[in-house]
Amino acid sequence: MKIKEIIVVEGKDDTVAIKRAVEADTIETNGSAIDQKIIEQIKLAAEVRGVIIFTDPDFPGEKIRKKIIEKVPNCKHAFLPKELAKQKNGKKIGVEHAKPEDIRKALKGAHLMETEPLEIITKQDLIYYRLIGDPNAKTRREKLGEILNIGYTNGKQLLKRLQMFQISRETFMQAMEQIFQEEQING
Template sequence: MEEKMKIKEIIVVEGKDDTVAIKRAVEADTIETNGSAIDEKTIEQIKLAAEVRGVIIFTDPDFPGEKIRKTIIEKVPNCKHAFLPKELAKQKNGKKIGVEHAKPEHIRKALKEAHVMDIEPQELITQQDLIYYRLVGDPNAKTRREKLGDLLKIGYTNGKQLHKRLQMFQISRESFVQAMEQIFQEEQINE
């Protein structure tokens, strides 16, 4: 039997089902937030985990998951972040989204690609770039943002949050432009 990949950092997830899914995929310890109303005791656990072993935040690719991520970032800034694209986190019937529905290989890939957000980012991509590349104010903007989040491994964001997320992860202009070219090429193929 193949030995499971070991994760040094403690993984922050939303609940027990996420912990079960993580442990199916890798050998790791988790902290469960038990929903988006994270109490101070849980924040203190995450702070200690960050000091001792490091932390990977791995929440669901939805609004509550992003809210949890944002709450933790404000209080524990140097965490790594792992993201799953929505389509890889869907329940078989497609009704629910969450880490607990992801296949072990997708969880392992997301954890391997986890990275730290920069808290004092430089602006490499401007708001004007988002308009130019039709990531805001366009009928297909949401689909493009989803694809961009997947390609750059930064997760999905709405139009307001995209600029901030690109800055926090210090996405290079070159990586951004390459990803957008790929998205536009796929759109042309699918027309």
């Protein structure tokens, strides 16, 4: 599988993992040490070939993603669920620990983030579907992020992420139906 866009990753190990999974070029941010020179490379890459931001599914990875979005808003975003990015012993999380097939799936599901959120899904919907204010809310949000390929967010950020990706009410409701069906099956 060949990827046209340039993939932005955190480090060398991520580049190795990407190249095991797909044929692609990468730009490494050197972790959170991302500087103006790297931002300029990402801007150029976005203009010439397009960019997919593929950072680790953890706090530092999200921080890097936000820093890039501020300077280069026209990027696609790929996400890996935390459980697919865990080191075998479970101590570390990162793209470099993911299986090639999981990396390919994440890249296939890459989305363009819209900067103007749509009022499609409301906070009341999140309460109704028990994505906030419920003991199992975190688990549901993790599953929702996986199904919709938008990554995991906390309760405060979920609505913004759904709106930024312009997830339709219908798509949201289908995903929630799937989650509740799985909960009934798994008891």
